[in-house]
Amino acid sequence: MTASQKTAGAVKILSPQKVLNAYYLDTRWHLLEVAAMLDRSQRAQLAYPEDETMGTDLRAELLRRALTILASDSPEPNRAERLLTLFTELDPKERTEG
């Protein structure tokens, strides 16, 4: 078997400790960006109480559901796939059937 033909099972991956060491700060940064965006939108809601976007826009709803996926236990390591599938729900009516 050549290196290019290696199956996933044969690929050596990082240990949990090494994953945490390598990605903790980066993930912390991404989560802070999410938190700051949520704060920003909340401040905007307070400043523009007549604007109902955050309650009616599907994108806001998808972000809330995405956070639920991230916060819950997952039986399989497929959170990225589940988030991408969730975001696929955006604007289905705009799609023209081919």
Added chain:
Amino acid sequence: MFIIQPHYHAIARTAQDYERMAQSGVLCVAEPAFWAGFDRKYPETFIDYFRQITEFEPTRAAQYGITHYAWVAVNPKEAENPELSRIVLEHMPEFFKKPNVLGVGETGLHLSSKNECDIFEEQVQLAVDYDQLLLIHTPHLHDKLYGTKKILEILAGFKKLNPDKVWIDHVEEHTIRPIREKGYWTGFTLYPITKCTAARACDMLEVYGWDRMLINSSADWGPSDPFTLQEAVLEFRRRGHSVQEATEIFFNNPCRYLGQNPKFKFKPIRIEEE
């Protein structure tokens, strides 16, 4: 480390990008035809664009010791104009004869409209008829899942299409599995915001292995960076994978796929003993 950039829109990039790519191990780029950011009105504009990427761009790359290959196609956005598209398609075989043209690309779908699907099918047929490699663009963001399924459905109708010659690009976690199952080549495009990051690409390499995997940074006129490819090399190496394993992905796999066209001159290399 030697690197091949298999999907690179050179006409949208500066000479400095070529220079820095050459300084960081890139020996070769392959440039698919794509959307210019606006819909072109005239078939002749496409023809001149094809001339630019098949005649002029190789000379610009050569100044930095980089070999430039190209693909020709009508992209999915402009496939919305089928009359114009069909005139361009009539001219594409002339470009298949050019010394640096490797195949039909990037075709594919954007919103998966009927016009897009029709022109995509005609370009798949062209690739089959002229025995060309086929580079397929999958849609962006929320259109990707539906468009990828539609592309696979259309490809299934071509019984003479050899999956070895087909590269489906811009794949993400929710679209990779069916493409792998069909035996097509799989491409990850590394973008700063959309598409895929270096870390996620490496995750998918570890989950699915790297047989028939191609990594690229596309690098066009939008928010993009050709050096996301080098970021991916670094990410892969930092996870403990060897230089040879990285070479398999970032150099040898492009050689294996693109080398199915005899015009492609690079061959897989081995730099570490078994």
